[in-house]
Amino acid sequence: MADFNSMQEAVIGGNLPEATRLTQEALDEGTAPSAIVNDGLIPGMLVVGEKFKNNEFYVPEVLIAARAMKGAMALVKPFLKEGDMPALATVAIGTVQGDLHDIGKNLVAMMLEGAGFKVMDLGVDVSPEKFIEAVSDGASVVALSALLTTTMPNIGRTIEALKEAGLKDGVKVIIGGAPVTQAYCDEIGADGYSPDAGSCVDMLKALIA
Amino acid sequence: MAQTRRELLLDALHCRPTPRTPWVPYVGCHGGKLLHLPADVYLRDPEYIATGVATAAERYRADGLPVVFDLQVEAEALGCELVWSSENPPAVNSHPLAHGLDLSDLPEITPDSGRLPVVIEAIRRARARVGDEVALFGLVTGPFTLALHLLGSDIFLEMVLNEERIHALLAYCADIAGRVGEWYREAGCDVVAAVDPMTSQISPAHFAQFIAPVAAPLWQRWAAVGATTALFVCGDAWRNVPGMCATKPDALFVDEQIDLVAMGEVARAHGVAFGGNIPLTTVLLLGNTDDARRAARQCIELGGATGYVLAPGCDMPYDTKPENVAAVAEVVHGDFTGEIAAKEAAAVTIELPDYTKPGEVLVEVVTLDSLSCAPCQYMVEAVRAVEAQFGGQVRWVEHKLKEDDTIPLMMALGVKSIPTIIIDGAVTFSSIIPEATKLRESIEARLAAKA
Numbered sequence: 001m002a003d004f005n006s007m008q009e010a011v012i013g014g015n016l017p018e019a020t021r022l023t024q025e026a027l028d029e030g031t032a033p034s035a036i037v038n039d040g041l042i043p044g045m046l047v048v049g050e051k052f053k054n055n056e057f058y059v060p061e062v063l064i065a066a067r068a069m070k071g072a073m074a075l076v077k078p079f080l081k082e083g084d085m086p087a088l089a090t091v092a093i094g095t096v097q098g099d100l101h102d103i104g105k106n107l108v109a110m111m112l113e114g115a116g117f118k119v120m121d122l123g124v125d126v127s128p129e130k131f132i133e134a135v136s137d138g139a140s141v142v143a144l145s146a147l148l149t150t151t152m153p154n155i156g157r158t159i160e161a162l163k164e165a166g167l168k169d170g171v172k173v174i175i176g177g178a179p180v181t182q183a184y185c186d187e188i189g190a191d192g193y194s195p196d197a198g199s200c201v202d203m204l205k206a207l208i209a
Numbered sequence: 210m211a212q213t214r215r216e217l218l219l220d221a222l223h224c225r226p227t228p229r230t231p232w233v234p235y236v237g238c239h240g241g242k243l244l245h246l247p248a249d250v251y252l253r254d255p256e257y258i259a260t261g262v263a264t265a266a267e268r269y270r271a272d273g274l275p276v277v278f279d280l281q282v283e284a285e286a287l288g289c290e291l292v293w294s295s296e297n298p299p300a301v302n303s304h305p306l307a308h309g310l311d312l313s314d315l316p317e318i319t320p321d322s323g324r325l326p327v328v329i330e331a332i333r334r335a336r337a338r339v340g341d342e343v344a345l346f347g348l349v350t351g352p353f354t355l356a357l358h359l360l361g362s363d364i365f366l367e368m369v370l371n372e373e374r375i376h377a378l379l380a381y382c383a384d385i386a387g388r389v390g391e392w393y394r395e396a397g398c399d400v401v402a403a404v405d406p407m408t409s410q411i412s413p414a415h416f417a418q419f420i421a422p423v424a425a426p427l428w429q430r431w432a433a434v435g436a437t438t439a440l441f442v443c444g445d446a447w448r449n450v451p452g453m454c455a456t457k458p459d460a461l462f463v464d465e466q467i468d469l470v471a472m473g474e475v476a477r478a479h480g481v482a483f484g485g486n487i488p489l490t491t492v493l494l495l496g497n498t499d500d501a502r503r504a505a506r507q508c509i510e511l512g513g514a515t516g517y518v519l520a521p522g523c524d525m526p527y528d529t530k531p532e533n534v535a536a537v538a539e540v541v542h543g544d545f546t547g548e549i550a551a552k553e554a555a556a557v558t559i560e561l562p563d564y565t566k567p568g569e570v571l572v573e574v575v576t577l578d579s580l581s582c583a584p585c586q587y588m589v590e591a592v593r594a595v596e597a598q599f600g601g602q603v604r605w606v607e608h609k610l611k612e613d614d615t616i617p618l619m620m621a622l623g624v625k626s627i628p629t630i631i632i633d634g635a636v637t638f639s640s641i642i643p644e645a646t647k648l649r650e651s652i653e654a655r656l657a658a659k660a
């Protein structure tokens with residue numbers, strides 16, 4: 001029987017050797033790859049999100065946990081059959097034009113990936129055109145991050161551009177970053193907002209349910 | 210000789226008592242706005258910067274000012290590429306150590322590297338403009354933030370996976386900061402401060418492991434050349450505040466997420482002065498003058514009487530409304546003209562107390578708040594001491610400025626400064642604390658007149 005508890009602990013503690021060892025062991029024992037992901041790795045990452053939200057974890061702890069998760073996932077992936085683990089959705093995430101803050105955006109990307117979303121990370125200073133391109137390439141969720149009051153309006157501009165391209169109805173737009181609020185989200189017609197990376201996962205799951 | 214604003218501020222930064230709370234508006238790229246210049250023009254010209262500083266000193270009646278608020282100066286000098294913007298300081302766009310370079314590959318930094326000559330010249334010229342009246346802050350990129358610029362976000366993983374590399378990088382960055390701070394001091398800055406917003410993103414354990422060992426010697430190095438030292442942290446650094454105070458800069462300046470009362474307790478326990486934290490966006494950028502005054506008063510009240518400096522939470526946005534910053538200055542300098550004009554325009558009035566009661570004199574003390582403003586406290590104590598000698602014939606009340614009815618009362622009675630003692634409706638002592646005998650005589654005269 002695979003030791004899912006220890007696997008979760010290894011992810012939470014950012015222990016890459018332990019996470020990969022336990023994952024390999026479970027694979028060798030014949031544990032279903034999807035069970036390893038769903039019962040071992042993802043729950044670990046969700047705890048990480050929770051701890052970050054509660055200020056028990058800081059940026060380094062989250063990144064190191066995400067690294068352990070990624071390493072373990074790399075072992076499982078070749079064994080996942082088509083349809084075994086359908087991605088919850090494909091998310092194109094980026095920091096809006098003019099803004100180069102990426103720490104928060106990276107954490108959101110990792111939490112989403114850790115929770116089973118497919119993530120296309122477009123980086124920082126991302127123009128509306130690049131988001132449009134990503135939607136044409138298959139993203140069904142657009143995630144916009146802005147940390148500056150001067151770049152926050154570019155969230156609205158990106159949404160407008162999606163509308164003009166006739167793509168807005170087909171996608172969900174979620175937004176965040178320190179100056180962004182639920183009120184702003186409502187005002188500009190985005191679909192979802194969350195104040196941190198941990199709650200972003202729940203928010204997006206509810207949104208696409 | 211009267212104390213200069215600069216001396217007042219330096220007293221507070223060394224936890225000595227001051228007659229009022231000193232104030233340091235962080236005019237960074239906002240200086241460009243004051244001169245109607247884009248940030249990317251302003252931040253590259255020493256004459257513009259010096260003019261911005263002099264303009265802010267006058268318009269915002271500052272006790273101290275940063276000369277330049279730009280955390281990219283050192284990074285640029287060390288080879289990071291910048292992206293310029295008209296309404297923000299520039300941003301770092303490339304991280305040399307992430308692309309295969311070692312510390313030994315980075316260029317030697319000198320006072321002629323990158324924009325350092327601009328900053329150093331701006332300090333000289335600003336000093337010539339403001340003379341000894343206003344304190345100047347030289348803001349240096351803090352070691353952890355400079356390390357992030359050089360290495361990029363990998364720094365967070367490397368803190369766990371490659372501790373030695375990060376220790377070496379931080380020692381390097383602290384040495385750069387040390388040198389730049391010395392140059393700024395030599396050019397004429399009174400205070401040298403490390404601005405290290407990145408330290409708000411790590412745990413207390415990592416702060417103790419990586420930052421504290423380089424921070425403490427940095428303050429000592431700057432103190433050795435005669436500078437007053439400070440650490441500025443933008444962002445929610447609350448959990449690292451005790452660790453920061455323990456490194457013993459002269460002062461720690463914090464952002465709006467931090468509770469000033471709790472901050473004050475920690476700082477005072479360490480003998481460190483502290484400053485902050487008027488909200489930038491909600492108040493200074495988007496709020497109005499009433500919001501600015503209210504926030505300033507609240508900070509002054511929470512910050513307390515000694516070892517506290519009023520300041521914004523972090524660098525003021527370019528588009529900050531000048532009238533909001535000026536409104537903060539009014540509060541600092543106990544000037545109510547703007548507020549009185551506003552209340553007059555709104556035609557706010559109140560009912561005055563009955564000043565004609567026989568056998569009783571009503572003494573009203575108008576204060577900022579006797580709990581936080583030292584002169585106000587002395588004024589209240591003076592009244593309290595004398596009251597006891599009249600056995601019930603004197604009743605006294607304190608009107609704190611933050612209370613809704615206080616400004617209308619001041620308008621009705623013609624109170625122009627704070628603190629003020631009003632005896633049965635007559636403004637009797639303003640600003641200067643009366644001697645006990647004088648105060649007693651005034652009350653006796655009033656009682657006699659009523660008899």
Ligand code: B12
Pocket residue numbers: 059098099100101102103104105107108143144145146147148149150174175176177178179193194195196197198200279280281297298299300301354357362406407409410443444445464489490522523524526
């Ligand atoms: C670290 C930092 C930097 C670093 C950035 C490093 C990097 N690679 O990202 C450096 C030093 C380079 C930097 C530069 C600048 N910064 Co800066 N920076 C910060 C600081 C201290 C922390 C930001 C951070 O990383 N937080 C940690 C992460 C985990 O939190 P987060 O980003 O908020 O993200 C979380 C949530 O918001 C949410 N979230 C984020 N994105 C998204 C997206 C979605 C879809 C969802 C659902 C959720 C979500 O989840 C995240 C995880 O929980 C903030 C202070 C603050 N109060 O935020 C200032 C701050 C953002 N910076 C500021 C400024 C002004 C600047 C500069 C313009 C100027 C300067 N002083 O040099 C430059 C601008 C560069 C540019 N053009 O972008 C201001 C912005 C003011 C304003 N309101 O406009 C702030 C608020 C500081 C301040 N008080 O003045 N900065």
